Amino acid sequence: MSRVYNFSAGPAVLPEEVLKEAAEEMLDYRGCGMSVMEMSHRSKMFQQIIDEAEQDLRDLMNIPDNYKVLFLQGGASQQFAAVPMNLMKNGKAAYIITGQWAKKAYQEAQKYGEAVAVASSADKTFSYIPDCSDLDIPEDADYVYICQNNTIYGTVYHALPNTKGHELVADVSSCFLSEPIDVSKYGVIYGGVQKNIGPAGVVIAIIREDLIPETPYVENTPTMLQWKIAADNGSMYNTPPCYGIYICGKVFKWLKKMGGLEAMKALNEKKAAILYDFLDQSKMFKGTVRKEDRSLMNVPFVTGNEELDKKFVAEAKAAGFENLKGHRTVGGMRASIYNAMPIEGVEKLVAFMQKFEEENS
Ligand SMILES: *Cc1c(COP(=O)(O)O)cnc(C)c1O
Numbered sequence: 561m562s563r564v565y566n567f568s569a570g571p572a573v574l575p576e577e578v579l580k581e582a583a584e585e586m587l588d589y590r591g592c593g594m595s596v597m598e599m600s601h602r603s604k605m606f607q608q609i610i611d612e613a614e615q616d617l618r619d620l621m622n623i624p625d626n627y628k629v630l631f632l633q634g635g636a637s638q639q640f641a642a643v644p645m646n647l648m649k650n651g652k653a654a655y656i657i658t659g660q661w662a663k664k665a666y667q668e669a670q671k672y673g674e675a676v677a678v679a680s681s682a683d684k685t686f687s688y689i690p691d692c693s694d695l696d697i698p699e700d701a702d703y704v705y706i707c708q709n710n711t712i713y714g715t716v717y718h719a720l721p722n723t724k725g726h727e728l729v730a731d732v733s734s735c736f737l738s739e740p741i742d743v744s745k746y747g748v749i750y751g752g753v754q755k756n757i758g759p760a761g762v763v764i765a766i767i768r769e770d771l772i773p774e775t776p777y778v779e780n781t782p783t784m785l786q787w788k789i790a791a792d793n794g795s796m797y798n799t800p801p802c803y804g805i806y807i808c809g810k811v812f813k814w815l816k817k818m819g820g821l822e823a824m825k826a827l828n829e830k831k832a833a834i835l836y837d838f839l840d841q842s843k844m845f846k847g848t849v850r851k852e853d854r855s856l857m858n859v860p861f862v863t864g865n866e867e868l869d870k871k872f873v874a875e876a877k878a879a880g881f882e883n884l885k886g887h888r889t890v891g892g893m894r895a896s897i898y899n900a901m902p903i904e905g906v907e908k909l910v911a912f913m914q915k916f917e918e919e920n921s
Contacts, residue, residue, distance in 0.1 A: 562880075563576070564880045564881070564882045565880060565881050565882065565901070565905040565908065565909065566882045566883055566901075567881060567882060567883050567884050567894070567895045567896050567897070567901070567905075567909070568882065568883035568896060569711050569712070569734070569755070569858060569883070569887070569894060569896045570711065570733075570734065570752075570754045570755040570760075570896070571754040571755075571759065571760050572754065572755055572756070572896055572898050572900070573898060573900045573901050574758070574759075574807070574811065574900050575811065575814045575899075575900045576900075577814060578807065578810045578811055578814050581810060582806075582807060582810065589605070590605075592605055596609065596802060596803050596806045597802070597803045599802070601796055601799050601800055601802050602796075606802055609802075609805065609806050609809055610631065610794070610795065610796075610800070610805055610809075612809055613631075613805055613806075613808055613809030613812060614629045614631075616809065616812035616813060616816060617629060617764070617808075617812055619816065620737060620812060620815055620816065620820060620821055621737070621740075621741070621743055621766070621821070622740070622743065623743050623766060624743060624744055626768060626769050626770070627743060627766050627767060627768050627769065628765075628766070628767050628768075628769055628772065628787075628791045629764065629765075629766055630764070630765040630766075630767065630787065630790045630791060630795050631762055631763075631764060631795040631800055631801070631805050631808075632750075632762075632763040632764070632765055632790060632795065633761065633762070633763065633784075633800070633801055634763065634784070635752050635760070635763060636661070636731055636733045636750065636751055636752035636763055637664065637668075637752075638763065638785070639731070639750050639763060639765065640664055640665040640668035640669070641668050641669075641671070641672065641785060642785040642787065643665070643669065643703075643705065643729055643748065643750075644668070644669040644671075644672040644673050644675070644778065645672055645776045645777065645778040645781040645785055645786075646771075646772065646773055646776050646777070646781075646785075646786070646787045646788075647702050647703050647727070647729065647747075647748070647771065647773075647777070648669075648672060648673040648702050648777050648778065649702050649773070649777050650700045650701070650702050651673040651674055651702075651777070652673055652674045652675075652676065652698055652700055652701050652702060653669060653673065653674075653675055653676070653701050653702050653703050653704070653705060654675075654676050654677075654678040654695070654697045654698060654701045654703070654704045654705065654726070655669065655675050655676065655677050655678065655704075655705045656677075656678060656679045656680070656690065656692060656695075656704070656705065656706050656721060657677050657679070657680035657681070657682060658680070658681050658686055658689055658690070658706070658707055658710050658713070658715060659681075659686040659707060659710035659711075659712055659713045659715070660686075660712050660889070661707045661710065661711065661712070661731060661733070662705070662706065662707035662710070662731070663682075665705060665707065665731065666705070669705070672778045673777075673778075676698055676701065678695045678696055678697055678704075679691075679692060679695055681715075685713070685848075685889070685890065686710060686712075686713040686715065687713060687715070687848055687849050687850055687853075688715060688849070688850040688853050689715050689716070689717055689718075689850075689853040692717075692719075692720075692721030692722060693721075693722050694722065695721065695722065695724075697723065697724050697726055701726050702726070702727065703726055703727040703728065703729045703747060703748075704721060704723040704726045704727070704728055704729070705729045705730075705731075706720075706721060706728065706729070706730050706731070707730070707731045707733075708730045708731065708732045708735055709732065709733075709734045709735035709738075709855050709857055709858070710734075710855070710858075711733065711734040711755065711857075711858050711896075712858075712860075712887045712889065712890065712894075713848075713849065713858075713860065713890060714847075714848065714849045714854065714855045714858040714859055714860040714894065715849050715850075715853040715854070715855055716735060716853065716854070716855040716856065716857070718852065718853065720745060727746075727747030727748070727768075727771065728745060728746045728747055728748075729746070729747055729748040729749075729750075730746055730748070730749050730750075731750060731751060732749055732750070732751040733751035733752045733755050733756075734751075734755040734756060734855075734857050734858060734896075734898075735756065735855070735856070735857055736751045736753065736755065736756045736757055736764070737756055737757060737815060737821060737824065737899065738756060738821075738824060738825070738828050738856060738857055738898070738899060739821055739824065739825035739828065739856070740820075740821040740822055740825060743766060746766075746768075747767070747768050747771050748765065748766070748767045748768070748771065749765070749766040749767075750763060750764065750765035750766065750767075751763065751764060753804070753808055755857075755896075755898060756857065756898045756899055756900075757808050757811050758804055758805075758807040758808035758811055759803070759804045759807050760804075761801040761804040762801050762804040762805055762808055764808070765787070767787060767791075769791075772787045772788050772791055773787075773788060774788060775788070776788075783797070784797070784798070811900075815899070824899055825856075827899075827903065828856045828857070828897070828899065829856060830903065831856075831897050831901065831903055831906045832854070832855075832856045832859065832897065834903075834906050834907060834910055835859050835895060835897065835906055835909070835910060836854060836859070838910045838913060838914070839859075839861055842913070842917060843917070843921065844863050844868075844916075844917040844920070844921055845861050845862070845863055845913060845917065846861060846862055846863075846864065847859065847860070847861050848860045848861060848862055848890060848892070856897075857896060857897060857898055858894060858895075858896045858897075859894065859895045859896075859897060860886055860887070860890050860892060860893065860894040861886075861892055861893050861894075861895075862886070862890075862891060862892030862893065863892065866891065868920065869886075869891065869892050869893060871920070872884075872893065872913075872916055873885045873893060875916065876909075876912060876916075879912055881908075881909055881912060883896075895909060
């Protein structure tokens, strides 16, 4: 068996330890004679799995008691609709457009109410985070929406926007659990887990209780998109993505063992610095993002020559570095270096880039 260094933006690398443990438990989960995939979601065994997962997440993120933790389905994209349906009391919200995912959320919200774009970095291919210190936010906006880490463009909010008292809603899909955050500053935090936590098919939403409406504000909101229904049923109104939740739970335990989110932050900063420091001195490779807005998780870079980019991606693949091809809207390369990417993976990638630069200049 050989494993590659997988720089995929998502679904993405998972901790090897977690995969091994899951493999060991595949046929017989803790003496119950079946795998987690095969057990009833109403069983005591599964209830314990989901309860422990929630508690470990609460511990890791220091989630205050007045926030609900929901395990949902439909991808982060489904929440693009659920957010306005459950939050647009006045039928209005402010969106900050920092990339494709923020734009998609904004466009989806327009179907259900008035979504106002209050800032955007589209003018420079989303290579920076706009100044959000004094935005023109409508008084009656129900919330301000951000995509906190922009997976495709490699930018991140190092400071949260000034929402002027409005609730903040954040899609954290690609920076979930990468560093500590102050949950109390947000109304809603949500993300698909397939970037930094677990297998595709699970979305985690952390929602302040008082924001969960008895009934959604949009008429005929599907039952499955009503946060209240999910909350009242312990994320089990219907069959939840049981196996995915089980793997997420294992990753939470792995994160605790790694020292929690402070330790992950330090490690992620170290990993990112290795790559960014190399990019900053390289004559061939260049980062595409304004320095002060660089993501710790997704690092896009280019050579400025499409043929050379292609050659690099192909040779990197042959050398065991997978999924380095950049998103089609940015071109070039992108290295996603999520929590589970070991530091050796980044060190070896940089050594490979160095060698490539020497051989091709
Ligand atoms: C990947 C991604 C999404 C889309 O997630 P799905 O689960 O495929 O719907 C949304 N937002 C961000 C920030 C992402 O990285």
